[in-house]
Amino acid sequence: xxxxxxxxxxxxxxxxxxxxxxxxxxxxxxxxxxxxxxxxxxxxxxxxxxxxxxxxxxxxxxxxxxxxxxxxxxxxxxxxxxxxxxxxxxxxxxxxxxxxxxxxxxxxxxxxxxxxxxxxxxxxxxxxxxxxxxxxxxxxxxxxxxxxxxxxxxxxxxxxxxxxxxxxxxxxxxxxxxxxxxxxxxxxxxxxxxxxxxxxxxxxxxxxxxxxxxxxxxxxxxxxxxxxxxxxxxxxxxxxxxxxxxxxxxxxxxxxxxxxxxxxxxxxxxxxxxxxxxxxxxxxxxxxxxxxxxxxxxxxxxxxxxxxxxxxxxxxxxxxxxxxxxxxxxxxxxxxxxxxxxxxxxxxxxxxxxxxxxxxxxxxxxxxxxxxxxxxxxxxxxxxxxxxxxxxxxxxxxxxxxxxxxxxxxxxxxxxxxxxxxxxxx
Ligand code: PLP
Numbered sequence: 098x099x100x101x102x103x104x105x106x107x108x109x110x111x112x113x114x115x116x117x118x119x120x121x122x123x124x125x126x127x128x129x130x131x132x133x134x135x136x137x138x139x140x141x142x143x144x145x146x147x148x149x150x151x152x153x154x155x156x157x158x159x160x161x162x163x164x165x166x167x168x169x170x171x172x173x174x175x176x177x178x179x180x181x182x183x184x185x186x187x188x189x190x191x192x193x194x195x196x197x198x199x200x201x202x203x204x205x206x207x208x209x210x211x212x213x214x215x216x217x218x219x220x221x222x223x224x225x226x227x228x229x230x231x232x233x234x235x236x237x238x239x240x241x242x243x244x245x246x247x248x249x250x251x252x253x254x255x256x257x258x259x260x261x262x263x264x265x266x267x268x269x270x271x272x273x274x275x276x277x278x279x280x281x282x283x284x285x286x287x288x289x290x291x292x293x294x295x296x297x298x299x300x301x302x303x304x305x306x307x308x309x310x311x312x313x314x315x316x317x318x319x320x321x322x323x324x325x326x327x328x329x330x331x332x333x334x335x336x337x338x339x340x341x342x343x344x345x346x347x348x349x350x351x352x353x354x355x356x357x358x359x360x361x362x363x364x365x366x367x368x369x370x371x372x373x374x375x376x377x378x379x380x381x382x383x384x385x386x387x388x389x390x391x392x393x394x395x396x397x398x399x400x401x402x403x404x405x406x407x408x409x410x411x412x413x414x415x416x417x418x419x420x421x422x423x424x425x426x427x428x429x430x431x432x433x434x435x436x437x438x439x440x441x442x443x444x445x446x447x448x449x450x451x452x453x454x455x456x457x458x459x460x461x462x463x464x465x466x467x468x469x470x471x472x473x474x475x476x477x478x479x480x481x482x483x484x485x486x487x488x489x490x491x492x493x494x495x496x497x498x499x500x501x502x503x504x505x506x507x508x509x510x511x512x513x514x515x516x517x518x519x520x521x522x523x
Contacts, residue, residue, distance in 0.1 A: 099168060103169060103285065103286055103388060104388045106165070106168050106169055107165075107169065107286075107384050107385055107386075107387050107388055108385050110164065110165040110168040110169065111161040111162055111164045111165030111168070111381065112161040112165075112381070113161075122158060122161050122162070122378060122381050123157075123158065124158055124374050124375055124378045125152075125156055125157045125158045125374050126373075126374050126375065127152065127156075127374075128151065128152045129150070129151060129152075130148070130149040130150055130151075132148075132150075138150060143343055144342065144343075144345060144350070144358075144362065152371065152374070153365060153366065153369060153371050154361060154362065154365060154366060155361070156371070156374050156377075158374035158377050158378055159177050159371065159372060159374060159377045161377075161381070162177060162377040162378075162380055162381045162384070163175040163176060163177045163316065165381065165384060166285075166300070166302075166306075166316045166318060166384070167318050167319075169285040169286075169384075170280070170285045170289065170290075170291060170298050170318040170320075171285075171289055171291050171292065171320070172291060172298065172318035172319050172320050172321065173319055173320065173321030173353045173354055173357075174318070174319050174321070174353075174354045174356075174357035174358070175316055175317060175318040175319070175357065176316070176317050176357050176360050176361050176365070177302070177314060177315065177316050177371070177372050177377060177380075178314065178315035178316065178317065178370050178371070178372065179313065179314065179315070179369075179370045179371060179372045179373075179376075180301070180303070180313045180314065180315050180370070181208075181279075181281060181299070181300060181301020181302070181303055181304075181313075181314070181315040182208055182209075182212060182301075182315065183315050183370040184299045184300060184301070184315030184316055184317050185209050185212060185248070185277075185279060185299050185315070186212055186217075187317060187360050187364050187365075187368075187370075188246075188248075188277050188297055188299045188317045188360075189213070189217070189222070189245075189246055189248065189277065190217075190220075190222075190364060191334070191356060191359060191360045191363075191364060192245050192246060192275070192332055192334065192335070192356070193222055193245040193246060194221070194222070194334070195220060195221030195222065196221055196243065197222055197223075197243045197244075197245045198222070198223045198224070198225065198241050198243045198244045198245065199213065199217075199222065199223075199224050199225075199244065199245060199246045199247070199248060200224070200225050200226075200227055200236075200239045200240065200244060200246070200247045200248070201213050201224050201225070201226055201227070201247070201248045201249065202226070202227065202228075202229045202248070202249035202250065202253065202258070202260070203226040203227060203228055203229075203492045203493055203494075204228075204229065204250070204253035204256040204258040204492075204493055204494045205226075205248070205249065205250055205253060205254075205279075205493070206250065206253070206254040206255075206279070206281075206481075207477070207481045207482040207484065207485060207493070208481070209248070209250075209279070210226070210485070210489075210493065211484065213226075213248070214226065225239045226492065227239050228492070229249055229258065229260055229261070229265065230258065230261075233264060233267070233268055236265075236268055237268060237271075237272075240268075240272040240274075244272060244274055245274055245331060245332075246269075246274050246275055246276075246277055247265060247268065247269040247274060247275075247276050247277065248277045248278075248279070249265055249276075249277075249278060249279070250278070250279040250280075250281065250282065251278050251279070251280045251282065251283045251288045251290055251431070251432075252282035252283050252288075252417075252432075252436055252437055252439070253282075253494070254281070254282060254439070254467065254501075255439070255441050255467075255475075255477050255481070255482075255495065255499065255501040256415070256441070256493060256494030256495060257415045257416065257417065257424070257436075257439065257440075257441055258424065258494060259417050259424035259427040259428050259431065259432070259436070260278065260427075260431075261427055262276075262278060262290055262293035262294060262295055262431055263293050263294055265295075266293060266294025266295055266296075267294065269296075270294070273327075273328045273331060274328075274331070275296035275297055275323040276290075276294065276295045276296050276297075277295070277296065277297040277298075277299060278290040278295040278297070278298050278299070279298075279299045279300070279301075280298045280299070280300060281299075281300050281301045281304050281305070281468070282304070282305070282436070282437040282439060282468060283431075283432055283436060283437060284300075284305045284306060284387060284391055284437070285298075286387055286388045286391045286434070287391055287395070287432045287434050287435055287436060287437065288431050288432045291320040291322070293431065295320065296319070296320050296322055296323040297317065297318065297319055297320065297323075297356070298317075298318040298320075299315065299316065299317050299318075300315060300316040300318075301314075301315055302314035302315055302316050302380050303315075303466075304467060304468030304469070305387065305390065305391065305394070305437070305438075305468045305469075306380060306383055306384055306387060307379065307380050307383040308383045308386070308387065308390050308468075308469060308470050309379075309383055309469065309470055310464075310466055310469050310470075310471070311376075311379045311383070312372070312375075312376035312379045312380055313376075314372045314376055314377070314380055315372075317357070317360060319353075319354070319356045319357045321352075321353030321354065323356075325348050325355060325356070326348050334347075334359065334363075335347045335348050335355050335356065335359055336348050339359070339363065341363065342362060342363065347359045390470065390506055391434075391435070391437070392434075392435070393506040394435075394437060394438030394504060394505070394506060395418070395434070395435030395436065395437065395438065396435075396509070397438060397504045397505070397506065397507075397509050397512060398416065398418065398435075398436075398437070398438040398439070398440055398504040399416075399418045399435070400509050400513065401440060401502065401504050401509075401512060401513065401516065402414055402416035402418055402419050402440050403419070404513055404516065405440070405442050405516070406419060408520060410444055410445055410450070410520050410523055411442055411443070411444060411445070411520075412442075412443045412444060412445045412498075413442060413443045414440065414441075414442040415440065415441045415442065416436075416440045416441075417432075417436045418435065418436060437468065438468065438503055438504040438505065438506075439467060439468060439501065439502070439503050439504070440501075440502045440504060441477075441499050441500065441501050441502070442499070442500055442502065443496055443498045443499050443500070444498060444500070444520075444523055446498070447496075447497060447498035448478070448497045448498045450498075450523040451476060451498045451499075451500050451523075452476065452479075453522060453523045454500065454519050454520060454522070454523035455474055455476060455500065455519075457518065457519040457522040457523065458474060458515055458516075458519045459515055459518070459519075460472060460507065460511055460512065460514075460515035461473055461474045461502070461505075461512070461515055461516075461519075462474070463475065465480055465481065466503075467501065467503040468503055469503060469505060470505050470506050471505045471507070472502070472503065472504055472505035472507060472512055472515075473502075473503045473505070474500060474501065474502050474503070475500075475501045475503075476499075476500060476501075477490075477495050477499055477501055478490060478495060478496075478497045478498075478499065482495055
């Protein structure tokens with residue numbers, strides 16, 4: 098981890114050129130890497146020596162970007178995946194197997210809700226969804242002897258619930274399990290979950306980290322702080338020999354990097370889902386300007402939230418930057434520089450005016466995307482969360498008329514003009 102500030106890390110961390118080497122991160126678009134002796138290659142397979150041999154496991158372009166993201170979060174190691182979905186799946190599956198249990202925030206992104214509530218259930222992993230705003234005594238009831246992790250988003254998509262990270266970390270740790278925080282919306286520029294006790298951070302790098310809608314990707318970062326050996330029976334995959342890897346004990350051989358090494362050498366080996374080197378290159382370009390973009394996203398979103406909040410056709414606005422917002426104080430504590438550019442709001446009259454408003458927008462586009470340089474809009478009940486029942490929508494903090502507006506980095510006056518003219522037609 099370097100001592101530079103985050104703006105500098107976004108530019109300087111990761112790729113370190115040698116004397117005479119390319120200053121820009123090169124794209125190692127190669128599946129394989131050549132060795133002079135078969136013995137050397139054998140040592141790589143045994144994890145006895147470090148080196149590249151097959152891109153599904155490691156690639157220099159991907160590794161440089163993973164190292165940058167680990168540095169931005171203040172972690173010890175990171176693994177990149179081909180999507181945010183894969184990142185959340187691997188983050189949980191790396192420490193949880195059939196017959197075990199996880200606890201997840203009910204306000205989580207719809208894709209993660211499905212992953213845990215439906216798909217992982219078929220693998221024999223049960224999930225209890227909880228309201229993270231509930232008091233600690235209430236939340237403690239969700240833990241079981243076979244619970245292996247707690248998962249929540251630092252800023253929930255799209256409900257914009259701000260997570261009380263210290264509270265959730267305390268709860269998870271007092272039950273001997275790690276807290277996994279999906280930090281996609283806040284990004285490490287605005288929130289550093291490890292500094293508040295989180296153990297693992299995940300990202301959909303598809304969002305602000307990329308920032309230009311160029312690639313789908315994910316990341317898992319390990320703080321290196323969770324003591325797996327203290328709860329060795331629960332996390333036996335990390336603390337007992339891995340027969341599929343010559344009897345290696347990850348915690349013994351890799352110490353603080355045990356969790357990421359296991360995820361790479363076991364899950365990536367068996368399940369795939371690596372990002373392409375080209376996509377990692379694009380992600381790296383996006384990361385260089387992340388702090389500049391986040392500053393502008395937050396500035397623009399604040400102005401938009403204030404505008405909507407005082408508009409006669411708007412019933413309610415969720416944005417933690419507004420002093421009256423339920424999460425204003427938590428946001429000031431965990432995200433003092435601002436939260437993100439995403440706002441959710443509801444028009445008077447619910448679903449129908451919402452659809453008319455969206456169809457009237459000219460600058461903002463209707464896309465299944467969020468957290469991007471371009472202003473965009475989506476109706477969660479008919480798009481990302483359409484698989485949820487009304488009850489599940491309610492638990493996820495989504496009303497049928499809720500509009501999710503992702504404020505971009507265009508000129509604020511143009512954004513406000515577009516919203517004004519669309520509201521006049523809603
Ligand atoms: N986590 C959050 C908070 C998200 O918003 C998303 C997607 O919107 C994901 C994870 C899934 O990421 P991806 O679309 O890159 O698979």
